[in-house]
Structures are given as C-alpha cells and as structure tokens.
Amino acid sequence: MITDIIPIIMIFFVFFAIIGIVFYFKNNSGDKPAKKKDRKTLLKEATRKLAHNPRDPEALLILADIYYNENNFDKAMQTYRILLDLCATHPTLDQGVINFRYGMCAYNQDSIEVAYKSLLFSWSMDKENYELNSTLGKIEFKLKKYDKAASLLKKCVEQKPLDVMNRKYLGLSYFKLRDYKLAYPQLLKATEADYNDKEIVFNFAKCCQKVNKTDRALKLFTGLRQDNVWGPNAALFAGSINSSQRNYDNAIVDFEVGLRHNSIASDIKIEMHYRLALVFAKTGQHDESITHLKKVNALSPSYKDVPVLLNRFKELSTNKNLGIYLHSQTSEFVNLCKNIISAVFSKSSIKITDIVQGNSDYVEIVAEVKNRKWEDIILFKFIRTEGSVGELVIRELHTRLKDTRAGRGFCFNCGDYSDGAKSFVEARLIDLIDKEKLLKYLNKIG
Known part of the structure; x- marks a missing residue:
C-alpha cells in the first residue's frame, strides 16, 4: 500500500520543482521592462545632446x-x-501635438491670438481632443465668436457633464446669442455647482430676468449687492426691478447700497444716481431727487433728460399738491382730486356717487353737484401725466358721459391737449383743464 503511494508523491514533487525553476528564470530573464528614466536622467541626456547639436529635435522635445x-x-x-x-525638416515630429502644447502654453500666458492660431491648427488634425475643444471654445467666446464657442463647448459638456467651467461658458455663449432658453439650464447647473463664482451667479440672474423668472432674478441680484466686483451692477438691476414693481422703498435701499461701493464704473454710478432720483420723485421726496440729479449733472452734464427733470422737480418741491397729483399713492391722489372738485365748485353741495381708478394713471369721479341755481351730474377725469392728451382720450370721456348720464365733464391734466382734443370739445359740454389752470386750483386748496 505504501509502495503504491510513493510514486504519486514523487510526481507531485517533480511537478512543483519544475514550476519553481520556470518562475525563477522568468523573473531573472532579460524580459523585464526597462526602468522609467527620472527627470534628472532625462535632463542630463538632453543637455548632452544639445551640447553637440543645439537644435537636436529629440533633446528639445524632452526639455x-x-x-x-x-x-x-x-x-x-x-x-x-x-x-x-524644425517640423518642416523633421517629419517624425508630431505637428499636431507640438502645436497643441505650444497653443496651451500661450493660452496660460494670456497670449490669446498666438494660442488661437496654434490650437486651431491642432484642432484641424484632431477634433476629438477634449482639452483642445474646451480651451478653443473658451477662446472663441473671448473673441466673441459665440456660435463657434457654443458648438465646441456643447460637445465638451456632453463628454464631461461635471466640468463647471465648460457649462459656464456654454451658458454665457447661448446668453450672448440671445438664446435664453438654452442658456438658462446651463447657467443654472453652473450656479448650483459653484455658487462662489459670482460671475456665473450674476449672469444667471440676468438670464432669469430674460426668461421672466423675475422673482428669482431679484433674489440673486439682492444677494450680490455687497460683492466688491459685481455689487454695483447687481444693485442697479435689483433697484430697477423693484422700481418697475413699484416697491419704491426697496428700490431706494438697492440703489443706496450700490452707491456705497468704493469702486464703481462711471456709467453705473451715473445711472444709479439717475434712477434713485426718479424713485425719490415717485415717493414725493423731491429735494432728494434734486440732490441726486445734481450729482448726475456734475458727473455727466446734459445726461438724458436731467436738465428738464431738475426744473420739474424744483417746481414740485415748492408745490406739494402738484407732487401729490403726479407721484403720490393712489389713495392720496384720490383725496386730492376730491379737494379739487370742491375747489372748482366751492359754493355748491357735492355728493360723490362713484369713483373709478385706472391703475395709478388716472381716476374718474362721478358727483352730484347742487346749488341754488342748478343741479347736475358731473363726470371728472384726472389724468396723471405731464404730456399732451389726445382726441381719443377725450372721445372716451364723452362716451363715459353718456354711460353715467352726466350733463357735463371735466378733464384735468398736468400737461396740455392736442389740437384734435380741443376741436372735439368745441360743441360739447367738456372742459379741458391744462397745467396752468390745474395749478390755480392746487394753489387754492393750499
């Protein structure tokens, strides 16, 4: 029995011995990969070659x-x-790679034109290089070739969706092309990925405004007001949105925060003073309006309609009722209109039967007026404008006279009336009250 097992043991012993010998010779044979040369060795070899030939292509490529x-x-x-x-005389040199790296060096040293030329040559030989497409796309953006930038960067975003910078410039390219629907998702993702990049946040806010996401835009602009770089611009946008929404107190805060920055571009500073003056006028603070308009005039004489506004606001600052007529809240305006009616018919009994408010642009008041000699229903229309009222408005007033069964109508305006409007009322019981007559009634109220 034991004698039968011995041959089997000997076979296993020989088998494992052969395997050991094979592994020994394999590991000690000349098939081992050559050890990678370190930087010092490469430099030494390159320097030695260049000592014999300063234009040795292999040595120059190593360096x-x-x-x-x-x-x-x-x-x-x-x-x-x-x-x-050397590429012209040494065909073994890879022109595509050398141009790519030369272009990348130029790009990293802000030599954009040099980089563009070399990278464009390299791109003609290799259109699938991700780093090349990404860099070339950003250069196209800086050169304001937004359609080409978008084409290159779109491809990069598809390859590597997490690269924030590609999304940023792709979104900005679409924005510059006024394709706001395509810009919005790219800038949204870029903002979510890096909220600390205030340039992305600012441009995303502008994009939100373009796609009618005004509340989000306002929130973003408001959050940027204190930023040293983007703060003044953001404050201008925030103030403009609040002003258009008639949130005048918020608009005043926005503009004042923006103007507190130490470093503000001249055009932004002028525009903020100008818009702040308009907002103060809307709230009846005409002295403040005049102060800011004077600052605009000092920075840029004859800017927009500043000379005209200065004269207007000076008049408003001396005539409180005129300021209320043009710029006060609707409730205060309506109360003033009631007082004007009382001033027109100071010796009559007046009973107001209806008030119609047209947003904040005008108000219509129907009143029963009685005195010892006569009584009638009269329709009063007060228009808050300093421009010229045309014939169409007066025709509408005439129609309203019939609807309300009024026997007479008055139209008040802080401007004047067109020739057509004046001609229309010649044979009709409608009195046109222009600025000169209106001021007399406002002064009479006191």
Whole structure:
C-alpha cells in the first residue's frame, strides 16, 4: 500500500520543482521592462545632446515636455517654438501635438491670438481632443465668436457633464446669442455647482430676468449687492426691478447700497444716481431727487433728460399738491382730486356717487353737484401725466358721459391737449383743464 503511494508523491514533487525553476528564470530573464528614466536622467541626456547639436529635435522635445508637465509655460513655449520651426525638416515630429502644447502654453500666458492660431491648427488634425475643444471654445467666446464657442463647448459638456467651467461658458455663449432658453439650464447647473463664482451667479440672474423668472432674478441680484466686483451692477438691476414693481422703498435701499461701493464704473454710478432720483420723485421726496440729479449733472452734464427733470422737480418741491397729483399713492391722489372738485365748485353741495381708478394713471369721479341755481351730474377725469392728451382720450370721456348720464365733464391734466382734443370739445359740454389752470386750483386748496 505504501509502495503504491510513493510514486504519486514523487510526481507531485517533480511537478512543483519544475514550476519553481520556470518562475525563477522568468523573473531573472532579460524580459523585464526597462526602468522609467527620472527627470534628472532625462535632463542630463538632453543637455548632452544639445551640447553637440543645439537644435537636436529629440533633446528639445524632452526639455519641452518636462517644462510643460511642470507648468513652466514660458520655457516650454520657447522650446516648442523651436520645434515648430524644425517640423518642416523633421517629419517624425508630431505637428499636431507640438502645436497643441505650444497653443496651451500661450493660452496660460494670456497670449490669446498666438494660442488661437496654434490650437486651431491642432484642432484641424484632431477634433476629438477634449482639452483642445474646451480651451478653443473658451477662446472663441473671448473673441466673441459665440456660435463657434457654443458648438465646441456643447460637445465638451456632453463628454464631461461635471466640468463647471465648460457649462459656464456654454451658458454665457447661448446668453450672448440671445438664446435664453438654452442658456438658462446651463447657467443654472453652473450656479448650483459653484455658487462662489459670482460671475456665473450674476449672469444667471440676468438670464432669469430674460426668461421672466423675475422673482428669482431679484433674489440673486439682492444677494450680490455687497460683492466688491459685481455689487454695483447687481444693485442697479435689483433697484430697477423693484422700481418697475413699484416697491419704491426697496428700490431706494438697492440703489443706496450700490452707491456705497468704493469702486464703481462711471456709467453705473451715473445711472444709479439717475434712477434713485426718479424713485425719490415717485415717493414725493423731491429735494432728494434734486440732490441726486445734481450729482448726475456734475458727473455727466446734459445726461438724458436731467436738465428738464431738475426744473420739474424744483417746481414740485415748492408745490406739494402738484407732487401729490403726479407721484403720490393712489389713495392720496384720490383725496386730492376730491379737494379739487370742491375747489372748482366751492359754493355748491357735492355728493360723490362713484369713483373709478385706472391703475395709478388716472381716476374718474362721478358727483352730484347742487346749488341754488342748478343741479347736475358731473363726470371728472384726472389724468396723471405731464404730456399732451389726445382726441381719443377725450372721445372716451364723452362716451363715459353718456354711460353715467352726466350733463357735463371735466378733464384735468398736468400737461396740455392736442389740437384734435380741443376741436372735439368745441360743441360739447367738456372742459379741458391744462397745467396752468390745474395749478390755480392746487394753489387754492393750499
């Protein structure tokens, strides 16, 4: 029995011995991969070759690649420049790669035109290089070739969706092309990925405004008001939105925050003073309006309609009732209109039967007026404008006279009336009250 097992043991012993010998010779044979040369060795070899031939392409390529990988773009660029000159006489040199790296060196040193030329050549030979497409796309954006930038960066975003910078410039390219629907999702994702990039946030806010997401835009602009770089612009946008929504107190805060910045572009500063003056006028603070308009005039004489506004607001600051007529809240305006009616018919009994408010632009009041000699229903229309009222408005007033069964109508305006309007009322019981007559009644009220 034991004698039968011995041959089997001997076979296993021989088998494992052979395997051990094979592994020993394999590991000690000449098939081992060559050890990668370190930087010192490569530099030594390149220097030795260049001592014999300063334009040795192999040695120059070693040096250029070392500089490039170490982000020493100045030296790398100089070396790749020599290699580009050698490409014509050394076909083994890869022109596409050398142009790509030369272009990347130039890009990292802000030599955009040089980078663009080399990268464009490299792109003609390799359109699938992600880093090349990404860099070239950003250069196209800086050169304001937004359609080309969008085409290149769209491809990059599809390849690497998490690269925030590609999304940023893709979104900005669409925004510059006024394709706000395409810009919105790109800038949204870029903002969510890096809220600390205030340039993205600011442009995303502008995009929100373009796609009618005004509340979100206002929130973003408001959050940026204190930023040293984007703050003044953001404050201007926030104040403009609040002003258009008639949130005048918020608008005043926005503009004042923006103007507190130490560094503000001249055009932004002028526009903020101008808009702040208009908001103060809307709230009846005409002295404040005049102060800011004077600052605009000092920075930019004859800016927009500032000279005209200065004269107007000076008049309003001395005539409180005129300011209320033009710029007060609707409730205060209606009360003033009632007082004007009392001033027109100071010796009559007046009973107001209906008031119609047309937003904040005008108000219509129907009143029963009685005195010892006569009584009648009269329709009063008060228009809050300093412009010229045309014939169409007066025709509408005439129609309203019939609807309300009024025997007479008055139209008050802080401007004047067109020739057509004046001609229309010649044979009708409608009195046109222009600014000169209106001021007399306002002064009479006191």
